[in-house]
Amino acid sequence: MKKVAIVAGGNSGEHDISLLSAKNVFDILDKRLFKPYLIHIKGVDWTCTAEDGTVYSIDKNDFSLTMANEKIFFDVVFIAIHGTPGEDGKLQGYFDMLNIPYTGCDLFTSALTFNKYFCNLTVAKLGIPIAASLHFYKGTPIDAENVRQVCGFPCFVKPCNSGSSVGVSKVHNEEELYRATTEAFKHDKQILIEAYLAGKEVTCGVLESKGEIVPLTVTEIISENEFYDFESKYTDNLHSMVTPAPISKEAFQKIMDFSKKIFLFLDCKGVARIDYIVTADGTPYFLEINTIPGQTAMSIIPHQIEYLGKELQETYTEIITNALL
Numbered sequence: 001m002k003k004v005a006i007v008a009g010g011n012s013g014e015h016d017i018s019l020l021s022a023k024n025v026f027d028i029l030d031k032r033l034f035k036p037y038l039i040h041i042k043g044v045d046w047t048c049t050a051e052d053g054t055v056y057s058i059d060k061n062d063f064s065l066t067m068a069n070e071k072i073f074f075d076v077v078f079i080a081i082h083g084t085p086g087e088d089g090k091l092q093g094y095f096d097m098l099n100i101p102y103t104g105c106d107l108f109t110s111a112l113t114f115n116k117y118f119c120n121l122t123v124a125k126l127g128i129p130i131a132a133s134l135h136f137y138k139g140t141p142i143d144a145e146n147v148r149q150v151c152g153f154p155c156f157v158k159p160c161n162s163g164s165s166v167g168v169s170k171v172h173n174e175e176e177l178y179r180a181t182t183e184a185f186k187h188d189k190q191i192l193i194e195a196y197l198a199g200k201e202v203t204c205g206v207l208e209s210k211g212e213i214v215p216l217t218v219t220e221i222i223s224e225n226e227f228y229d230f231e232s233k234y235t236d237n238l239h240s241m242v243t244p245a246p247i248s249k250e251a252f253q254k255i256m257d258f259s260k261k262i263f264l265f266l267d268c269k270g271v272a273r274i275d276y277i278v279t280a281d282g283t284p285y286f287l288e289i290n291t292i293p294g295q296t297a298m299s300i301i302p303h304q305i306e307y308l309g310k311e312l313q314e315t316y317t318e319i320i321t322n323a324l325l
Helices: 015-028 090-098 107-114 116-124 144-150 174-185 249-265 300-307 312-324
Strands: 002-009 034-042 045-049 055-059 064-067 070-073 076-079 133-137 155-159 169-171 190-195 200-209 212-223 239-242 271-278 284-290
Touching (some): 002 015, 015 034, 015 312, 076 090, 116 190, 116 249, 116 284, 133 144, 200 249, 200 300, 249 271, 271 300
Parallel strands (some): 002 076
Antiparallel strands (some): 055 064, 064 070, 133 190, 155 190, 200 271, 271 284
């Protein structure tokens, strides 16, 4: 029986969502094959809580756990941290140094895909449409007229290295631009200002399965808020999902093809979710890729897997087994 450390928490605004994802994985995991341990990471505190409520510290020198006078080493890590340090390459580098296998992408792919600007540049090399955008480091003057000319209004202001739409604002004019950039810089030292694209927001999960890269299906995301922000993502009555997405067959197939191509080109592993906007003329524009997508009961990947008639437990077994290869 393999010992699986499910790491959760992290140091971003997605901390609590990560805990929900990890708990869902913990509950669903096949206990006949795996012995799961839920590891909570918050700043310098790395802990594991036993069934009796006792809290044990993780030895960061070798990522081990001493419980009931037994030193426990893990066979594999299931990374369920959304945001830093789980989705940006930091934990991946740590586990690489300790030679401990883990689920998901490696250090380089994680760091690249977590930065929205540099990921966009990379995906554009595949000929996949992306929105017009501007990139700024903290302290760089932002010319509102240049933003108007390149991106137009409305537009989106986003921290480059953040997930779950944390720190993202939709901006309608120059006055709102200042407030939005100030807010985004609270979350990151880099921001992306991106043109607004009118259309349907859709997403496509991609899974490594039986040696193949398999796009799952395309789901439309309908938000009750102005856009699919943090609140609407994690509040049941503020969003809904339609699978398969009500778009043309051509757009649907193009998204499936794009998603497989992106997953392969970026050397992704395990499971990922890729978001798009489909404009009125049927063109899919790449928005972003999530290399550690949510695994909560209301998350999109579990929804798509269940829609296809697959067992979530079997999927998690496959993800962990592939990480051990």
